[in-house]
Amino acid sequence: MLEIRGLRATVADKEILRGIDLTVLPGEVHAVMGPNGSGKSTLAQVLAGHPAYEVTGGTVTYEGDDLLEMDPEVRAQKGIFLAFQYPVEIPGVSNAYFLRAAYNEIRRARGEEEIDPMSFADLMDEKMKLVEMDDAMLTRSVNTGFSGGEKKRNEILQMAVLEPKLAILDETDSGLDIDALRIVANGVNSLKRPTNATIVVTHYQRLLNHIVPDYVHVLAGGRIVRSGGKDLALELEARGYDWLLEEAVA
Amino acid sequence: MIDSFLQSFDRFSSNGASAVPDAVRTLRLSAITRFETLGFPTTRNEDWHFTSVSPIVEGGFAALTKPSGGVTATHIAPYSFAESGWHTLVFVNGRFNAALSGVSALPDGVRVLPIAEAYDELPMLVEQYLGKIASFDAHSFTALNTAFINDGAVVHVGADIEVARPIHLLFVSDASATLGAVHPRNLIVLDQFAKATVIESYAGLGDGAYLTNAVTEATVGDGATLTHLKLQRESPAAFHVGTLDVRQARDSHLFSFSFATGGSLSRTNIYTQLRGEGCGATLNGLYLGDGDQHIDHQTRIEHVEPNCYSRELYKGILDGSAHGVFNGKVYVHPEAQKTDGKQTNNTLLLSERAQIDTKPQLEIFADDVKCTHGATVGRLDETSLFYMKSRGVNARTARELLTYAFAADVLETIELAEVREGLESATLRRYTDG
Numbered sequence: 001m002l003e004i005r006g007l008r009a010t011v012a013d014k015e016i017l018r019g020i021d022l023t024v025l026p027g028e029v030h031a032v033m034g035p036n037g038s039g040k041s042t043l044a045q046v047l048a049g050h051p052a053y054e055v056t057g058g059t060v061t062y063e064g065d066d067l068l069e070m071d072p073e074v075r076a077q078k079g080i081f082l083a084f085q086y087p088v089e090i091p092g093v094s095n096a097y098f099l100r101a102a103y104n105e106i107r108r109a110r111g112e113e114e115i116d117p118m119s120f121a122d123l124m125d126e127k128m129k130l131v132e133m134d135d136a137m138l139t140r141s142v143n144t145g146f147s148g149g150e151k152k153r154n155e156i157l158q159m160a161v162l163e164p165k166l167a168i169l170d171e172t173d174s175g176l177d178i179d180a181l182r183i184v185a186n187g188v189n190s191l192k193r194p195t196n197a198t199i200v201v202t203h204y205q206r207l208l209n210h211i212v213p214d215y216v217h218v219l220a221g222g223r224i225v226r227s228g229g230k231d232l233a234l235e236l237e238a239r240g241y242d243w244l245l246e247e248a249v250a
Numbered sequence: 251m252i253d254s255f256l257q258s259f260d261r262f263s264s265n266g267a268s269a270v271p272d273a274v275r276t277l278r279l280s281a282i283t284r285f286e287t288l289g290f291p292t293t294r295n296e297d298w299h300f301t302s303v304s305p306i307v308e309g310g311f312a313a314l315t316k317p318s319g320g321v322t323a324t325h326i327a328p329y330s331f332a333e334s335g336w337h338t339l340v341f342v343n344g345r346f347n348a349a350l351s352g353v354s355a356l357p358d359g360v361r362v363l364p365i366a367e368a369y370d371e372l373p374m375l376v377e378q379y380l381g382k383i384a385s386f387d388a389h390s391f392t393a394l395n396t397a398f399i400n401d402g403a404v405v406h407v408g409a410d411i412e413v414a415r416p417i418h419l420l421f422v423s424d425a426s427a428t429l430g431a432v433h434p435r436n437l438i439v440l441d442q443f444a445k446a447t448v449i450e451s452y453a454g455l456g457d458g459a460y461l462t463n464a465v466t467e468a469t470v471g472d473g474a475t476l477t478h479l480k481l482q483r484e485s486p487a488a489f490h491v492g493t494l495d496v497r498q499a500r501d502s503h504l505f506s507f508s509f510a511t512g513g514s515l516s517r518t519n520i521y522t523q524l525r526g527e528g529c530g531a532t533l534n535g536l537y538l539g540d541g542d543q544h545i546d547h548q549t550r551i552e553h554v555e556p557n558c559y560s561r562e563l564y565k566g567i568l569d570g571s572a573h574g575v576f577n578g579k580v581y582v583h584p585e586a587q588k589t590d591g592k593q594t595n596n597t598l599l600l601s602e603r604a605q606i607d608t609k610p611q612l613e614i615f616a617d618d619v620k621c622t623h624g625a626t627v628g629r630l631d632e633t634s635l636f637y638m639k640s641r642g643v644n645a646r647t648a649r650e651l652l653t654y655a656f657a658a659d660v661l662e663t664i665e666l667a668e669v670r671e672g673l674e675s676a677t678l679r680r681y682t683d684g
Contacts (some may be wrong), residue, residue, distance in 0.1 A: 048640050051632065076642035088637035092655025092662075101651065102641035109642065141655075158641060 001026050001197050002047075002067075002166060006058035008222075009046050016042040018222035019058065024166070027194045031208055031233060032201045034219035035241045040201045041085055043219070044170040047199075048082035049075050062166070076102075077109035079165030079196075083155040083172050090142040095154065096124065098142050099161055106162060127160040131187045149180035156187040163191070168199045173207035185210030205237035220245050252289055254310035256282070258431070259397055262313050271369050274399060277381045281396035288390045300575040300607040301517060301546045306489050311431035311461040313398050314343050318426040321455065323350060326422055329453040329483060331668040337362045338418040339403045344432030346401055354415060359408030362417050365435060368404035375406055379437055383467035384495040391491045391517075395465040398433035402464075405437070407444035409471070416447040416666060421462065423485065428458025438468035440476055442499075447477040447666055452492065454485025454512060464492040470502040472526065477505045479669055480520075484512035486541070493519040500526025500555075507664055508535035508564075509673055510545050517546040524551070524586075529558040534663050536565050536673075538680065539572030539604070546575035553586035553616075562593040565660045567653060567681075568604035575607045580621060582614040589614075591621040598656050599629060630656075650682040657681075 002024040009017040016039045024030055034040050046053050049072035060067040104114045131153045143151050152172055159167055173181055188211050200211055216232040217224045226244055259282050290307045291298040321342045340350035346364040353362050368376050386393035403419045421434050438448055452462055470476045484490045490513040496504055508518050522531050537545045551560045566574045576595045597606040610623040630652050638648035657677045664670040
């Protein structure tokens with residue numbers, strides 16, 4: 001599904017990613033962990049096509065196509081979804097209007113008919129339950145005045161509606177209390193299919209108690225310094241990152 | 251260059267200005283004399299620094315005195331708001347049109363009528379207020395308007411009365427107004443604890459160049475609340491100068507919204523004086539420009555007494571070679587302690603050639619006040635664009651939606667649903683293809 005080879009990227013002329021290799025197959029859950037500044041969020045943003053990051057080397061192949069050639073909206077239309085670490089507030093655009101616009105564009109890109117407002121309302125009803133969100137959130141402007149937890153739930157709501165093939169969760173657990181974490185994790189788990197894949201970017205192990213990864217990768221200094229199974233996350237939780245960084249240097 | 255306007259006044263005062271009270275005749279004469287002295291403002295005048303009115307001066311627009319037919323309910327429908335149960339006065343080319351107007355049953359103590367009728371029916375009110383609020387001493391266009399006082403609306407709401415339905419004053423100009431001038435003059439009087447919503451609409455039905463030069467005077471009594479919505483949707487070639495001048499008494503509130511999108515050159519003045527303690531004034535506005543349009547707003551909030559607040563949010567979207575001007579002054583008198591003022595002007599430029607001159611000003615002569623002001627000029631936020639695109643929304647749609655959202659943010663402050671939703675959908679249609 002996704003094949004990253006030797007990926008290098010800079011932001012404001014500073015090299016953040018220094019040769020990432022990662023392969024994700026359908027049905028898999030990959031956790032990308034690492035200390036602050038290791039490049040985790042950069043990797044997520046580069047995959048989504050954020051214009052502030054410049055790719056300076058390597059390749060990313062998504063379902064056989066060159067991902068780096070695609071505009072951000074094309075990536076989304078082909079099934080890539082990034083849950084933002086800091087969801088953006090858009091005053092003046094209602095959540096419902098925004099979601100329907102996105103949903104219909106993705107349908108159009110797939111050659112499907114636009115959904116009518118009634119059917120869309122039914123779809124929203126179902127998806128709102130998944131993330132335990134109140135109807136009132138739909139008429140409010142996108143993320144505007146939302147609490148941290150509401151913003152993260154709103155990201156998962158968008159994910160639930162858009163049904164991506166490859167979801168990238170960028171520090172979705174940061175700033176969440178235990179309840180919100182449970183709701184977000186349940187949302188993600190119930191969207192899991194044998195045909196789609198998830199990359200969970202996180203600093204902490206606790207989200208991985210709820211979303212169980214098949215693989216754990218540790219990012220440091222812009223490279224993956226260790227990959228393993230879900231036990232690696234537990235080991236990191238117990239021992240911190242320092243021992244790995246020392247090993248990587250040695 | 252003011253000769254044609256003076257000649258127009260001679261013709262007007264000899265045949266167009268029948269049967270008015272002596273006081274009005276005297277007022278007109280002193281106004282034309284003042285106008286002759288002032289002339290039209292030039293860009294050397296600080297208040298007109300960014301706006302040249304030479305196209306108006308050279309246009310020589312003569313006052314229209316004859317009513318014209320041909321305008322029907324169908325023509326004005328796009329500028330109405332369904333208006334079930336509203337009190338609507340329609341003026342065509344500056345003249346009251348009874349057939350298109352409709353005033354629903356009003357409670358005792360409330361009058362909504364054309365100024366010519368008010369001379370007879372509310373002589374005391376006219377004498378007390380007309381020409382007493384909107385000073386023409388330093389304002390050429392107000393002097394010119396006062397000289398040509400002929401038609402417009404008078405709204406009087408007696409003490410303790412709330413007018414439930416909006417009052418809509420709709421001024422339309424059709425093709426026969428081309429090269430003519432209309433000088434609508436309105437008077438709004440709210441007695442103590444009265445409450446009313448007045449919408450003042452200006453719309454063009456043809457393509458010709460004409461001048462609208464409107465003045466509205468308003469007095470808001472103790473504890474009274476006036477909502478004033480001004481909608482400027484003149485013809486593309488038209489010129490528009492419109493002034494709202496308000497006096498607020500103790501504990502009164504003013505909500506003013508100015509929506510300006512028409513005309514080749516327009517200037518809107520919104521002035522209020524907070525003359526009693528405990529007043530509040532909110533002045534919001536939205537200007538949408540394109541092509542070679544020039545859209546100017548000047549606001550002046552004068553805090554005369556202590557413990558009042560004022561809030562101001564003006565936003566604009568300019569495309570093409572449009573030129574916007576925002577000049578907002580908050581003036582705090584020495585006695586006006588504990589004044590709480592906030593003024594903001596944000597403009598979105600959609601093209602390289604569009605420009606805005608923004609000048610928020612605070613003049614504070616009291617020492618215990620809280621006043622802030624700020625202005626931003628910018629393009630669409632890249633982070634917001636990326637966020638929308640990352641959800642599959644096409645670049646163009648994302649731009650359109652963000653542009654609309656920029657405007658919707660201030661339109662949301664209009665409480666009256668018919669007007670808010672009408673302007674929202676018009677703005678949505680303008681900036682999106684949906």
